[in-house]
Amino acid sequence: MGYLADKKNEHEAACEAAIRAGDAPTARMHAAKAAEFCFALAKQTSGPVSSSYVTTAEGWLEIAEKLATAKLPRPAAGGPRPVAAAGNAPAARSTGGAGSSPVQDDESSSGESFEVSEIPDVSFDDIAGMNEAKAAIQEMIIYPMREPEKAKAMKLKPGGGVILYGPPGNGKTMFGKAIAHEIAAPFFYASGAQLRSKWHGESEQNLSRLLKAASSKPVAVLFLDEIDGLLPRRTASSSVVDNRIVTQFLADVGGFRESENTLLILGATNKPWAIDEAVFRTGRFDEKLYIGLPDKDARLGMLTRAFDGVACETAVDCAQWAERLDGYTGSDITGIARKARLAAFKRSVEAGTDPVVLASDLENAVKVIPSSVTPAMVRQYENFNQQRFDGTNSKV
Numbered sequence: 531m532g533y534l535a536d537k538k539n540e541h542e543a544a545c546e547a548a549i550r551a552g553d554a555p556t557a558r559m560h561a562a563k564a565a566e567f568c569f570a571l572a573k574q575t576s577g578p579v580s581s582s583y584v585t586t587a588e589g590w591l592e593i594a595e596k597l598a599t600a601k602l603p604r605p606a607a608g609g610p611r612p613v614a615a616a617g618n619a620p621a622a623r624s625t626g627g628a629g630s631s632p633v634q635d636d637e638s639s640s641g642e643s644f645e646v647s648e649i650p651d652v653s654f655d656d657i658a659g660m661n662e663a664k665a666a667i668q669e670m671i672i673y674p675m676r677e678p679e680k681a682k683a684m685k686l687k688p689g690g691g692v693i694l695y696g697p698p699g700n701g702k703t704m705f706g707k708a709i710a711h712e713i714a715a716p717f718f719y720a721s722g723a724q725l726r727s728k729w730h731g732e733s734e735q736n737l738s739r740l741l742k743a744a745s746s747k748p749v750a751v752l753f754l755d756e757i758d759g760l761l762p763r764r765t766a767s768s769s770v771v772d773n774r775i776v777t778q779f780l781a782d783v784g785g786f787r788e789s790e791n792t793l794l795i796l797g798a799t800n801k802p803w804a805i806d807e808a809v810f811r812t813g814r815f816d817e818k819l820y821i822g823l824p825d826k827d828a829r830l831g832m833l834t835r836a837f838d839g840v841a842c843e844t845a846v847d848c849a850q851w852a853e854r855l856d857g858y859t860g861s862d863i864t865g866i867a868r869k870a871r872l873a874a875f876k877r878s879v880e881a882g883t884d885p886v887v888l889a890s891d892l893e894n895a896v897k898v899i900p901s902s903v904t905p906a907m908v909r910q911y912e913n914f915n916q917q918r919f920d921g922t923n924s925k926v
């Protein structure tokens with residue numbers, strides 16, 4: 531039993547190492563071996579333990595099958611390219627011939643572990659700031675879709691993977707929806723926690739269903755929120771599920787590169803340091819975009835949008851507030867503006883007058899909505915950028 535479990539673990543680890551190294555045939559061999567040892571373990575055990583080994587074995591067989599057709603990218607050299615250089619290097623990569631799409635079938639996509647919405651109505655124009663992130667996405671997906679002939683001539687295919695990371699409330703989810711809007715694509719949303727299940731084998735099935743559903747559309751945006759929960763950094767004490775789901779994810783995404791549909795996978799996280807190393811390293815996520823706190827221009831943009839067409843007394847000065855709200859997140863700022871509008875509304879209903887936002891409404895709002903990020907939290911992201919990406923990833 532100990533021997534079988536050891537061998538199983540050994541092959542699991544070797545499979546993952548081979549995937550990281552971009553060696554699909556070796557990875558496939560180890561996945562098949564891992565399945566073999568799981569089946570052997572299933573024979574030696576009984577009841578739920580045995581059936582969980584069977585599920586695990588089947589999972590490995592599925593991975594082995596995918597690896598037969600997946601073209602694994604070679605490991606990326608170094609970290610991500612700086613987003614500041616968004617105008618230079620091509621982001622989408624050529625995939626050569628038609629290839630096969632191992633994840634395309636008719637299986638029902640009605641699983642409740644994820645949500646699909648039609649084309650979202652939030653657009654790039656609704657997002658204040660984030661100019662470099664917008665430029666990176668434009669180059670990676672919007673331009674190649676708009677100008678397919680030119681992209682083809684340059685052997686570029688739209689789609690791929692992007693990690694969006696940064697403190698909560700600064701528009702990662704909003705940005706994901708806006709991208710889907712810009713390319714008129716349905717928006718598939720799932721959180722790592724939603725996909726994760728305490729039942730053995732179910733997390734993989736959830737993930738597979740989601741990937742299949744998204745890849746059944748000609749164009750789709752797949753937003754994996756809290757991707758740190760789905761693909762957590764593995765440690766010696768990680769569960770089998772943790773290890774296998776990461777491996778399966780990497781193998782699946784390898785398959786997408788070869789498929790004909792255009793799929794943009796966005797992985798969002800507030801805790802980039804908690805993500806498995808392999809996710810960053812294997813080159814499956816072409817871009818890592820830091821979505822930090824809004825700068826002064828972005829803050830002004832948010833306030834201007836929030837009070838656009840709204841009656842305000844002249845003392846309400848958006849430029850001054852943009853200055854004052856340094857260190858506040860996007861959702862803090864839109865929350866403050868909303869609170870002020872609500873106060874004006876309530877006052878007007880009670881007094882039977884026309885609603886007008888007063889400077890004092892903003893003063894009161896800012897008292898009850900403090901900045902939700904501390905300087906120490908911001909420093910944590912900066913340190914992460916410094917360490918992981920050698921400081922090349924500029925603030926967006």
Ligand SMILES: Nc1ncnc2c1ncn2[C@@H]1O[C@H](COP(=O)(O)OP(=O)(O)O)[C@@H](O)[C@H]1O
Nearest residue numbers: 656657658698699700701702703704860861864
């Ligand atoms: N750059 C921005 N422009 C306009 N609104 C923003 C921006 N960033 C954040 N917001 C506001 O904050 C809310 C929360 O943002 P969200 O996308 O959920 O952040 P995150 O996913 O990074 O936690 C948004 O729905 C929006 O109202």
Ligand SMILES: [Mg+2]
Nearest residue numbers: 702703755798
């Ligand atoms: Mg979010």
